[in-house]
Amino acid sequence: MTEHLTALPGDAVREQASDWFTQREAMTHNVLLRQRFEQWRNADEQHAQAYRALENLWNASAFEQALEHLALNLDLPPAQAPARRQRRPQRWLATAAVLLVMLGAGWVGDLPMRLQADHLSAVGQVERFDLADGSHVVLGSHSAISSDFSAAHRRIRLLRGELYVEAFHDPSRPLTIEAGSATVTVVGTRFSVSRHADGVTVAVREGRVRLADDQGEQSLLQAGNWQQLQDHHLRPLNPEGGERQMAWVDGRLSFQDAPLAQVLGELRRYYRAPILLFNASAAQQNVSGNYRLDDPHAIVQALSKVTNTELTRLPGGVLVLR
Template sequence: MTEASPLLIPGESAREQASYWFAHRAQIASDQATRQRFEQWRGADAEHDAAYAELEALWNNRAFEQALQSLEVDLGLPPAPVQRSWRRPMRQYLATAAAVLLMLGAGWMADVPMRLQAEHLTAIAQVEHLELADGSHIVLGSNSAISTTFDGQSRHIRLLRGDLYIEAFHDAARPLIIDTGEARVTVVGTRFSVSKRDKQVTVAVREGRVRFANNAGDNNLLLAGNWQQLKAGHLQPAHQEGGERQMAWINGRLSFQDAPLADVLSELRRYYPAPILLFNSTAATQRVSGNYQLDEPLAIVQALSKVTATQVTRLPGGTLVVR
């Protein structure tokens, strides 16, 4: 039976999905159904096509030959026949490892464009406390970035990525606006968090009231304890409780309830310094719950692997492969 396409797995980046297809390129060439799914994935988004083309270009660089041979030793794989050319089709597990190396060579952590936009930016697992010009206090989460524009008439914060918790200074004449690109959050004075994951935005309120609106003008008023998400440009139904779980990162914890494994691993990538790759479409949708300390993300992945009956392989450089 052919394994399902990562197109159906939520929470995977274009580069991770490209690595999946690159590792299965022999199957793409030999199986029509797999080839059709691959072509559908590659044509669905220009970012998909660019990510895969990047891997193809890097694969033609002979500098990876030695890296692959070293990786075989590190993983304890059986020695390959002397006659084998590194360019010939490789075994499935080695192809997967090659794809990981290619992703790393492609600049997995490249961050220059974000640094050009951001006024404040945090690294993986770094949390920063800031005081803004108006007296508002901010906690900027792991791998997050913001820019600010404050003047005599307005207060604007642009959340470029990641997590932001703010204790907004009360100023009735200048409402504070948090802009994520996909949504706007407007307040006068309150305590709340905003999280941005690609085009998905989550707002949770600890104290006061928050106006959450999308670009189409749809909006909702959230009260203390409430939380709400925006997905694909649409506001989802608001939750009347559970807002504190969305802000668990402020206390260095990851809290989730009945969430798909793929979503949890996607969140853990924000705290782990190397890629976490999921190559198990069945486990990806398996629901899990937990409350963990974020200072040991590897231990969280290992604990989740026991719950979901998956296997975790730690590659050189720290990359985790879950399958």
């Protein structure tokens, strides 16, 4: 039975295709493994298409160049001649699987997010619009929200990224923003909410905002304040520096004594290709700056000089810091 295979979402199919692709060499020696792969590929046309896309990208000249450059910068074994690609070491295949996703424009589909969201923004794009209640919203780069407005309530879900809201004043219907395990409640104010891999950041420009976690702990933020929720718990409130957290609204990235790894994590949302950091010491080094977000590559170059790291640009725009 293959019902569970055909029901898989697109991203899961792509991940499975990558897993099978890294086992290509093993399949030549393991008949049972090869049979299992063929069963998976033949179970659904999406499986076959996903695997063909990987094969096509693997054979592209740009990808071959990327592998060669990555070998030099990461001290990996040298690539063998194209005619012997099938015999590359397993370590090369693992690296290849990562780069296949990195270099394949549009490879990671956005369909699941599009099905949930009412508004989305592309990488490097900022969207400005008004909601049904009259609230004004600025949606940051690579961000998405869904909204649910009725006569009794106003709700917004921040699915990813960040948004800035000038909330319409309506005491009878407080505006609620849900972002992961964080809930932000306001009546009428100006504030931003940013969703990260490790939590949520809320900053207030005007008025007051109530921030709560899923355990019931609450905090009241006023103009200039900002606060983070990490690991489902509220961190100490920061009485100053809220404007720095909202610099992206004006097209800037501003940070003060922040670890390089954290800054690059934020910058990745504005850059269309991956930014990789292979320097554990530099990752923890604190940096400060205020940069225009319309040239992320220039920001990485500047940070590379400050942290004395070596920056390499691979085909496809992939940036590697060592």
